[in-house]
Amino acid sequence: MAGRETPALAEAAVEGGADVVELGFPFSDPLADGPVIRRAAERALAEGMRTGACLECLADTRERVDVPLVPMTYSSLLEAYGWERFEADARAAGATSLIVADLPVDERPELRRVQLVAPTSTDERIGLAGAATDGWLYLVTLTGTTGARTEVSSALEGLAERARRLAPGIPLRAGFGISTPEHARAAAAVTDGVVVGSRAIEASEAGPDALRAYVRSLRTALDA
Amino acid sequence: MSATFGAYGGRYVPETLIPALDELTAAWRDALADEGFRAELDHLARTYAGRPTPLTRAARFAPEKRLYLKREDLLHTGAHKLNNALGQAVLARRLGKRRIVAETGAGQHGVATATVCARFGLECVVYMGAEDMRRQRPNVERMGLLGAEVRPVEFGTQTLKEATSEAIRDWITNVETTHYLIGSCVGPAPYPELVRELQAVIGREARAQVLEAEGRLPDAVVACVGGGSNAIGMFAGFLDDAEVELVGVEAAGAASLGTGRAGVLHGSRSSVLADEDGQIADAHSISAGLDYPGVGPEHAFLRDTARARYVGTSDEEALDAFRRLTRTEGIIPALEPAHALARVDELDAELVVVCLSGRGDKDLAQVLERA
Numbered sequence: 001m002a003g004r005e006t007p008a009l010a011e012a013a014v015e016g017g018a019d020v021v022e023l024g025f026p027f028s029d030p031l032a033d034g035p036v037i038r039r040a041a042e043r044a045l046a047e048g049m050r051t052g053a054c055l056e057c058l059a060d061t062r063e064r065v066d067v068p069l070v071p072m073t074y075s076s077l078l079e080a081y082g083w084e085r086f087e088a089d090a091r092a093a094g095a096t097s098l099i100v101a102d103l104p105v106d107e108r109p110e111l112r113r114v115q116l117v118a119p120t121s122t123d124e125r126i127g128l129a130g131a132a133t134d135g136w137l138y139l140v141t142l143t144g145t146t147g148a149r150t151e152v153s154s155a156l157e158g159l160a161e162r163a164r165r166l167a168p169g170i171p172l173r174a175g176f177g178i179s180t181p182e183h184a185r186a187a188a189a190v191t192d193g194v195v196v197g198s199r200a201i202e203a204s205e206a207g208p209d210a211l212r213a214y215v216r217s218l219r220t221a222l223d224a
Numbered sequence: 225m226s227a228t229f230g231a232y233g234g235r236y237v238p239e240t241l242i243p244a245l246d247e248l249t250a251a252w253r254d255a256l257a258d259e260g261f262r263a264e265l266d267h268l269a270r271t272y273a274g275r276p277t278p279l280t281r282a283a284r285f286a287p288e289k290r291l292y293l294k295r296e297d298l299l300h301t302g303a304h305k306l307n308n309a310l311g312q313a314v315l316a317r318r319l320g321k322r323r324i325v326a327e328t329g330a331g332q333h334g335v336a337t338a339t340v341c342a343r344f345g346l347e348c349v350v351y352m353g354a355e356d357m358r359r360q361r362p363n364v365e366r367m368g369l370l371g372a373e374v375r376p377v378e379f380g381t382q383t384l385k386e387a388t389s390e391a392i393r394d395w396i397t398n399v400e401t402t403h404y405l406i407g408s409c410v411g412p413a414p415y416p417e418l419v420r421e422l423q424a425v426i427g428r429e430a431r432a433q434v435l436e437a438e439g440r441l442p443d444a445v446v447a448c449v450g451g452g453s454n455a456i457g458m459f460a461g462f463l464d465d466a467e468v469e470l471v472g473v474e475a476a477g478a479a480s481l482g483t484g485r486a487g488v489l490h491g492s493r494s495s496v497l498a499d500e501d502g503q504i505a506d507a508h509s510i511s512a513g514l515d516y517p518g519v520g521p522e523h524a525f526l527r528d529t530a531r532a533r534y535v536g537t538s539d540e541e542a543l544d545a546f547r548r549l550t551r552t553e554g555i556i557p558a559l560e561p562a563h564a565l566a567r568v569d570e571l572d573a574e575l576v577v578v579c580l581s582g583r584g585d586k587d588l589a590q591v592l593e594r595a
Contacts, residue, residue, distance in 0.1 A: 028504045029385065029489060031392045032238045038379075050501040075236045075488040080502030102236045102488070118240040120399060125242065143240055144397040 001026060001040040001201060002054040002071075003047055005208075007061045012208035013200070014065045017219025019193065021065065022099065025054040025073035032074075032101040034147030036198040051081050055093045062094025068135075070114065072099040075107075083111055097134045105129045114138050119155035123166055130167020137167055139174045139191060147198050148179035160190040181221030188222050228413050230528065232521035235412035237392070237491045244399045249414045251319050256421075261314065265422075268310050272343070273300045275425065279433035279577070284552035286568050286576070292437065293580040294430045296454060297557065301336045303582030304426060304454045305407060309336035311422035313344050316403035323347040323402040327391035329356055329384035329450065330513035330560065331363025332582055333407030338372035348372040351390040353383040356512045362586050381506050384450075384516045388490050408451025409520035412491030416520050420456045427461020430577055443573035444469040447581065448564040449481065449534065450513045452520035454581035459532060469573060470532035472523060473564040475542070477508030480519040481527050481534040489517070495524040510539040510590065511559035513582075537563040543594055546584065558582035559590070 001024040010021045026041035026049055033041070049057070054071070061069060071090055078086045078100065090098060098113040105115050105128050115129035118140040130137055139160060142153035156174055163172050174187040175195030187194045196218065203214035228234070235245055255261040269275035277295045285291060296304035316324060324346050328334030334350040341348035350367055354376045357364050367374050380386040388410075395404040404411075409419040427445075434442055445462050447455035449472040462468040474482055480495050487496035489504055497505040497517035509515040526532035537545075542559055545566035550556045557565065561581045568576055584591070 027502075028380075029389050031389045031490070032396070034393070042379075045503065050499075050503070052501075075493075076496075076498065076502035076504070078502075079486060079488050079493065080498065080500060101238055102491070104235060104237065104239045104242050107234055107236060116239045118238070120240050120243045122243055122246075125239070129239075140238070140240060143399055145393050 001037070001044045002049050002057040003044050005204070006057050007064045008208050009204050009211055010061045011064045012212040013215050014067055016212040016215025018067065018215050020068045020070060021061070022070045022072045022195070022197070023054070023058055023061065025051065025071050025077055027074040027076060030074060030101070032145055034145040034198065036201055037146050040201045051077055055089055058090065058095060059093040068096035069094055070097050070099055071095050072101065075100055075102050083108060087111060099138065105132050116140050117159065117163060119143055119159050123162060126162055126166040130163065130170045133170060136171040136173055137163055138195065139163060139172055141174050141176045141178065141187065144176065146176055149177035153177060156187060157190050181217045184218045185221045185224070194218070228417060229522045229525035232492070232494050232524045233413055233416060234493050235491060236488045236493065237412045238396060240396050241399060241412070245412055245414070247319065248315070251315055252414055252418055255315060255318060264314060265311055269307070269425065273306050273310060274298060276429045279430060279437060281437070282553050285549055285565070289568060289571070289573070290438070290575045291568060292434060292577045293555070294426060294458065294577060296426060296579060296581050297555070297583035301332065301339050302585065303332040303336070303558065304423060304457065304579070305333040305336035306339065307425055307457065308407065308419050308422045308453060309333070309340045309405060312403070312405045313340035313346065316346065316405070317344060319403060321401060321403040323349070323398065324405050325349045325351070325391050325394045325398070325402050326405045326407060327351050327384065327387040328407060329387070329515060330511065330558070331356065331360040331367065331586060332513065334372065334374065335363050335366050335370070337405050338367045338370035341372060342370045349394065350374050351377055351387040351394070353381065353387045354378045355382040356384065356387070359590055360512050360586050361589065383512065385504065385507070392490065408453040409456045409522060410451045410490055410492060410494070410518055416492065416522055419453050420460055420522060423453050423457025424460035426454065426457040426579060427459060430458060431461040434577055438575060440575065441465050441468050442575045442577045444471055444571050444576045446471045446473060446564045446567060446571070446576060447579040448514060448560045449474045449519060449523060450478070450516050450560060451518070452523045454579050456520055456522055458579040459526070463531065470526065471567065471571070472532055472534040473567050474534060474536050475507070475509030475511060475514040475563055476536035476538045478514050478516060479536045480517055481523055482536050484517070492521045494519055494521040495527070510542060511563065513558070513560040514563060535567055537566040541566040543591065546587070546591060555580070556584035558584045559587045
């Protein structure tokens with residue numbers, strides 16, 4: 001989540017082995033998110049992290065790390081800021097791409113962004129998402145909101161198989177409910193990478209060292 | 225963009241919900257084309273819900289006008305919400321869903337949903353803001369008695385906005401078994417259009433009734449607007465009658481159409497109370513059913529195309545109208561339609577029909593507290 005500590009946290013994550021860093025731009029009513037990310041968003045908003053401050057945070061983070069940076073947010077912020085203006089300003093501040101959690105592939109098709117597909121997605125929509133996506137395809141592993149779970153969802157294998165077939169050549173990264181090194185290894189076995197949100201945010205709450213150690217544990221599991 | 229009402233509407237939801245929305249849209253289109261569906265709804269309306277509701281002349285409330293009240297307060301469960309809940313329950317059954325999730329503000333939609341779930345044997349979970357549970361206790365009790373599980377929502381404003389977000393999160397998590405029985409003409413397509421069509425019975429009946437009583441169409445039709453379902457149902461009967469003025473009345477502290485801006489909330493692009501960054505603002509109203517910072521996208525469209533106009537009523541004015549209707553007509557309105565009643569006197573119209581969207585039993589404690 002974008003905030004005062006974010007550039008240092010992003011640096012710590014990259015030192016721990018992260019390949020990409022997502023920055024949450026908080027929204028007051030994040031309906032795709034479970035309690036951890038929702039509470040992190042509330043704190044960020046209370047700290048004053050409005051769109052302008054989030055873009056500055058992105059620019060500051062850009063100066064600290066070399067990996068792709070991907071703002072993640074909700075349509076309401078882009079509607080208020082201006083859809084094209086947001087895309088342009090985010091890229092100017094150092095964003096490699098964008099994720100908009102409540103924007104399915106057929107809404108605002110002109111906005112270049114990472115598309116998400118879910119276990120419930122039809123084959124047709126997976127194909128559309130693969131064709132439209134900016135760089136990689138985000139596989140939502142489970143039918144649910146963000147948040148750590150005890151097991152990696154069994155729906156992932158089927159979704160990954162369909163995505164390989166229907167979006168050939170597009171890198172696949174699995175997210176939602178991935179928190180432990182075991183989860184990461186299991187998810188990475190059928191995809192090209194994993195996205196960790198809620199558990200990383202929890203680790204961040206204990207500071208950059210805790211985050212670095214946590215990311216390192218995931219990195220180790222993936223490289224094993 | 226898949227917007228349905230000019231630039232408003234659309235489906236601003238996570239991908240996970242799109243297949244369910246596509247399935248619902250297909251089932252809705254099939255149902256509309258099916259004589260059997262309409263016949264079943266009509267039968268339920270007449271034998272279970274208590275339709276048609278009367279159109280009541282209110283000569284003492286507004287002596288300077290010829291005022292009629294469309295009596296949705298007399299519908300089973302005490303508000304117009306049942307028109308929508310019945311229709312969606314039949315649809316859910318056609319979709320093979322056994323579990324229903326809903327949000328509720330004042331509790332009337334929660335009660336209507338719990339009612340149809342009891343009638344149809346469906347599992348029922350209703351999300352309600354903790355603040356709303358406090359100020360609408362009788363409805364919380366009714367839902368429990370009817371067999372619904374009421375889940376309090378204890379963050380944010382603890383009102384309808386958060387309850388709606390939680391209902392959507394539940395639907396995302398349980399989409400394969402669950403139908404989201406949304407309570408108003410809000411949300412992603414096809415909900416705004418679907419809810420309007422189910423509530424349009426209000427306006428169609430009212431139009432026929434006023435023609436029979438007065439031999440002419442009304443000068444103005446007035447309804448309160450929270451999410452906007454009783455108003456859109458009422459307006460639907462008169463949209464093609466250009467000479468009939470359509471007036472929507474919001475709570476002054478929750479005037480999404482009056483003081484809001486274009487934004488995206490709960491799955492649709494509409495007019496919302498939000499700051500310049502698109503962060504949703506807190507709404508404030510004495511009435512739980514109007515206490516919502518969004519509104520149905522079709523209302524935003526009607527406002528922009530000047531087919532309808534939208535005004536506000538303060539808490540005090542609503543309380544005053546509540547007491548006045550009670551004392552002059554012997555009808556205790558819900559606080560929500562009291563907002564509409566408060567604006568009748570100033571209308572430049574002689575023959576007026578107001579949608580009395582619900583009865584005021586749920587509001588007695590609040591009103592007596594302020595006496």
